[in-house]
Amino acid sequence: MSATTATAVPRTEAAIGPWRLRWRRFRRHRAGMASLVVLLLLALFCLAAIPMQHVLGMDPDATDLLARFDPPSAEHWLGTDEAGRDELIRLMVGGQMSLLVGLLATAVGGIFGLVVGVFAGYFGGRVDALLMRFTDGMIALPLLPLLIVLGAVDLTKLGFSSEFARSGAAGFWRIVIIIAIVDWTAIARLVRAATLSIKERDFVRAARASGAGPLYVMPTHILPNVATPIIVAFTLTVGRVILFESVLSFLGFGIVPPTPSWGNMLNNAQELVTTAPALAVYPGLLIFVTVIAVNFLGDGLQHAFDPRSER
């Protein structure tokens, strides 16, 4: 027991940044780590469609009416669907759609919520009252019926050309935007609460006293200090958005076939349950596994970010 080891210990502790510490705590959260691995594997699974399409020449939209509802074979590993399309490649491409919508809609809605929350919390007073009443109003809405109405909106009545309104790109962006429109309130409220608690701290007051304007203080002093709850909230939002996408596509208001998504592959699920039950199981199971992994990941992050958390 020499004096050198005693002094060396605090020095290494001090050298570890907060993010390293958080990563350490996260690694001890078994469910969170397992979910991270599952999500990486799922992403790989979906991205594997790209080499399969371009190198092996597999086409997710190639129909073969002589091979409808084929059982799994060497050629079609998971069999074929009601139009004789390969189920496996459609699951992979559909997963790309579902994950992309999940990430994009979370980013768009989340950034909007972030801005609303920071402004409301930072400026307080009238700005806060106005923005929060708006947020409360959004929360009071019946989400799913609203999403369905938004999904049913005729884009040509908004001045878009009818070619654009029918294109796949329009369907994709439409669903990203309508989900972002309804799902930003949780983040806005969270960011507002966090901002309120940070903005009266001495270092923020010091910055303001030395002449820093709100547009400088918000990104440099407020946001980095409210980052951890926001990261957790963003993660959980991704899970919710993937569920919304699947529901909307399933009901026929989301991703437009023939482009597959995990939701719209269940369009004919009611009949599939009796004729080809496996086809009704796969896409839903993938949605389920993805969302549960995302939620466990969020739980793990929360645990890692909060030193006082239980367990």
Place this chain on the structure above:
Amino acid sequence: MTRYILRRILQALLVLLVMSFVIYSLIGLMPGDPLDIMLASNPGATPEVVEHLRKLYGLDQPLMLRYLRWLQDALVGQFGYSRTHSLPVLSVLVPALIQTCKLMIISFIASVILAFILGILAALKPGGILDGVISLFAFAGISVPVFWLALMMILVFAVKLHWFPASGIATVGDGGFRDQALHLVMPVITLALASTGGFTRYVRASMIEVLRMDHVRTARAKGAAEWRVVLVHAFRNALIPVVTIMALSFGVLFNGALLTETMFAQPGMGKMIYDAILGNDFNLALTGLLFATVVTLLSNLVADLAYGWLDPRIALT
């Protein structure tokens, strides 16, 4: 307190007013036109006739004026006619609302009871095996797509096992109590399972927090039986946040009800709104969405009031 309640009710009415305008405008953006179906059944209509009809129904007026006229009628309970049902909107909507409330209330009670049992069991020994299993179940409940859960229920219990009917609310020619109850089993279980997950997590978290408090230690120290400590001393205090969240989720339950009804072909509000939107039944879709908003607003209001009533420490201002 009375002032607080009055202010909250006024706020809710204001939100409802704004929403009615938003929904009214959105419905106007849906494909088609109220005249389309009328004209489809009458191909001989000349452009002059169409123009006349347009004037007759006020469709040539600007949006704001049409909305105000609609609002005037709506305030006295005139919601117009449903085109697909050829009935006044309210006589289509009221039975559907009753059906949905039946499904929602039974599922809500079932999931609350289940969540309390599971949440308390999990909180007894956080980190234990039982807690792990219950947490996994809770996460599964949050993460499962409701429509797919319904589909799997149909696949297993209707198609494979033939235990329960797959759809509808009664068998034609039967319709007795037992028959109706059998038709409700799967929708209720599906909807209840979907909301139990979230509730269980709240009950668990709240119980763990309360079980650490001083008054619980005091109760143990004075020799109260463990079941009494958990169920009386801890549980009553853990209820406060949980009840609020459960009341708030009553509105969210509506989303699940919409899907469950669609999947099991139950003639409730969810299926009615869905069919109305698909069938361009503007009046019915509009009124249905408004009632859905009212249900959500009401449950939020009740949640806020329950919070103040259960916990006198919270000052309502």
